[in-house]
Amino acid sequence: MDMTWKKAKAIGSGRGLLRASGESGMSRALLRRWVCFASLLGLCACWRESGGLKISGRIEMDKVHIGSKVGGRVWKVNYDEGEATSAGAVIVALEREEIEAELAGAQAQAAQARAQLDLLLAGTRAEDLRRAEAAVQARQSELDLRRKGFRAEEIREAEAQLVSAKSAFDLARRELERAEALIQTGAIDQQQLDSRRTTFETTRAAVEVSEQRAQLMRSGSRPEEIAMAAAQLAQAQAELERLRNGPRPEEIAAARAALDAAQAGVAGARTRLAETEILAPADARVETLDLQPGDLVKAGQPVAALYLERQPYVRCYLPENRLGFTRPGMRVSVTVDSFPGESFPGIVRRISSEAEFTPRNVQTTEKRSELVFEMKVDLVNSGNRLRAGMYADVLIMPQP
Template structure:
């Protein structure tokens, strides 16, 4: 509201009406600038980034709340389960990173050394055995296999004869047949090995033992060198990603608990349990405690007398016998625009500059919307 309170006008009204306002006790005080306006408060609109269904309304309209107090709860939905899963993945990623970063255990290295020694010993045994002993052993194995095959063949004939006369079970005939087949295969294998030795080559027999030595040696070198930097870096990245996911879900869960950011009065809260709230939509309006101020209008002619930081006295109609202290917070640099054809001094008086004056209200008796008169000593 744009209103100029002229000191002489107040004196006249006080004299006629006898309201005791002379000079508001301003009487005769020409050392103050008096301006008028309305009380306002810094309001805060609180809400949730994720939205959801209202689980519980904690604060009610008209209640005073402290900073951090819960105003309203939203249903967490699947966020609790998502958090538990993310935490499990985080523990797994942390364990993997710790394992790689710490390197291989000494027990693993000792075991790999033992495997290598065993493979080397087996290879050495094969390569150092005299050739004639290998041939003799191969001949012996072949002859034993032939003898077993002949016995298996004779035994099968007897079993077949008994089977024809239904003196034995079919299973015994099948078993005898299998044994004969296995014996014949063994004869074939031992004969091939004997022929290879006679031909002067056992390289195929040495290939696998040599490969085992190579593999065991490579494994031991890897264990002694530790994990590659790339593997450790990858595990660290996985750990950081898991940490970020847990934090992201926790942040979302925090958004289901709507709290007051400051000490305030709950001005508006119209939700009920079960209501749906859109993401980013305000769910309550708060008036910051101690944030009352007067929006008044300073005439251009008085502009030079008032500065930000100046102390002020404020009176309201609801408490005519009481004065509230305060201070000038801000004077807007852009003034109100007078009509273009206003060329006189009287017209230029109508040019106003919006002024914000803070009010000290320790008893919290003032309310936004009250009209107020502000007296500011001339600086």
């Protein structure tokens, strides 16, 4: 056996190290440092045994840290450390009332945007068109009236009303004068005098109104009134034309964009609501979970660590000069100290494409013998008896 092989064997065997250290007089403290150094670097023991190759490594399992993208207050914790979970199980639930209200508001906005779009797509209702047509006719009649002025019959009627108002006023004036004379002699009381004075004031106001109306009938509408009537007619006609043409394509596009934005708000609120339930991504076992109802958690903060219930694997390091002993897909045997005399079947998953040195800063040609390749070996049919962190030996037998 060459010197390199002996060194590799010495590194992997604890008893060999003890013997070597005893013979060389190495102190126990120095020996402990050497063993820790070898373990941390991952250079596992490797030697031939019964024509095969044995490599030491450690068992590992896939571990995930789960949390929520939204923060909040813990409402319920459904699992304890060490318990098994199934895929999709709710590990921790956060309070959701605030986000539920946010979702309801977003849904209301989406419904409003949908109704607005449907209204534009449906076009103008028949009753709206009839109302706009009637408004145009009324404005047209008013403008025609302003332009033509009043009829002769209306003018004569207004003048006749003025004459009648003046006659009533003259009568009321004479009655008031007579009442003022009689009050001096005591023939009438104060109440009768007040009644005649009220009649006088009423008839005088009626004369003023009648004079204004008659004057309006004689002169007709002012130019400003005609212009205002024409503007009101144009506005009514424009509204009727708008209703007949229906909504513009730009208005429909804007309504669609508003609906899309509202629906996006609903989707975002639903996503945030779903984040209030922290789920197991796959079948797993809870490793660490230190929460109680009422605790506050931050957004993006891991709240639990889970070991996935997938087949464990051994991470070990294959020396460069033993690279030809194995290949991906090759079947191997694995033993652990916890189950002496029992081996577990394994399959080489991968061998790293890039080598690394142990230690990394190689200074001499002799140190190249410590060039290694990382190798992962999947453990099959282990029956959930193996745990992460166990030390394991991988036995690779020569293939025929």
